[in-house]
Amino acid sequence: xxxxxxxxxxxxxxxxRILVATQSAPRSVQEISDRYxxxxxxxYRKIHELEGAGFLRVAEIVTTPxxxxxxxxxxxxxxxxxxxxxxxxxxxxxxxYEKDINGKWIELNAAIHL
Amino acid sequence: xxxxxxxxxxxxxxxxxxxxxxxxxxxxxxxxxxxxKILLATYKRxxxxxxISQRYxxxxxxxYRKIRALEEAxxxxxxxxxxxxxxxxxxLYTSCLKNAYIFFENGRLRARFQLATGAVRxxxxxxxxxxxLKQ
Numbered sequence: 001x002x003x004x005x006x007x008x009x010x011x012x013x014x015x016x017r018i019l020v021a022t023q024s025a026p027r028s029v030q031e032i033s034d035r036y037x038x039x040x041x042x043x044y045r046k047i048h049e050l051e052g053a054g055f056l057r058v059a060e061i062v063t064t065p066x067x068x069x070x071x072x073x074x075x076x077x078x079x080x081x082x083x084x085x086x087x088x089x090x091x092x093x094x095x096x097y098e099k100d101i102n103g104k105w106i107e108l109n110a111a112i113h114l
Numbered sequence: 115x116x117x118x119x120x121x122x123x124x125x126x127x128x129x130x131x132x133x134x135x136x137x138x139x140x141x142x143x144x145x146x147x148x149x150x151k152i153l154l155a156t157y158k159r160x161x162x163x164x165x166i167s168q169r170y171x172x173x174x175x176x177x178y179r180k181i182r183a184l185e186e187a188x189x190x191x192x193x194x195x196x197x198x199x200x201x202x203x204x205x206l207y208t209s210c211l212k213n214a215y216i217f218f219e220n221g222r223l224r225a226r227f228q229l230a231t232g233a234v235r236x237x238x239x240x241x242x243x244x245x246x247l248k249q
Contacts, residue, residue: 001175008147010144012147013142013146016138016141016142016145017138019218020138020218020221020223023218023221024221047131057235063229077218078217078219079217079218079219079220080216080217080219081215081216081217081218082141082145082214082215082216082217083213083214083216084144084153084211084213084214084215085213085214086213087154087157087158090152091152109152109154112147112150112151112154113154113170
């Protein structure tokens with residue numbers, strides 16, 4: 001995963017809300033959209049992007065009373081730290097699984113400039 | 115305001131009163147793409163909204179809006195009003211954010227801003243974030 005992608009995910013208005021929303025329990029896209037005031041299409045798009053980047057996974061697939069199946073997503077992010085010091089943005093992630101960027105400080109300034 | 119109460123109430127509208135910001139709102143002052151660019155653009159520099167807009171590719175209306183939000187939160191300051199060659203007034207802004215820390219763990223989001231004045235503002239309850247940094 002490149003800095004540009006990380007920066008783009010992190011500086012997205014919705015990604016942060018989605019990660020907060022799915023931290024404590026698996027949630028459906030509809031639930032996240034309703035509770036966190038995210039337009040449904042944007043919510044689907046961003047969730048797929050976060051899933052692709054390894055920040056989210058499908059934790060459960062449930063059947064609704066109407067017989068539709070619904071995916072529940074859960075965050076795979078254990079912790080994240082964003083630090084701004086001396087005009088430099090850095091970020092560090094810890095995931096629930098082995099990931100190349102686990103525990104590494106990543107500088108974001110160059111990516112933010114783009 | 116803690117994360118739990120935030121989750122129950124859903125996101126509230128940004129407030130004029132900086133003390134009422136919840137940790138997610140505080141955090142998004144930094145993680146918003148345009149806000150992050152404006153903070154970099156105004157770091158140790160005096161710069162106008164037009165210049166920021168051109169250099170960082172931020173649409174001018176959005177640039178003004180984000181500048182206002184950052185100004186209200188006390189993260190940037192209008193330090194001068196100069197007269198352009200065309201006789202228009204132009205505000206120059208500079209960042210007054212020294213350090214910022216945003217921590218997300220155990221489902222809780224916390225933010226700490228240290229301003230150039232030495233003032234420290236915490237969002238998301240009591241915490242000693244600097245201890246975490248040293249780990």
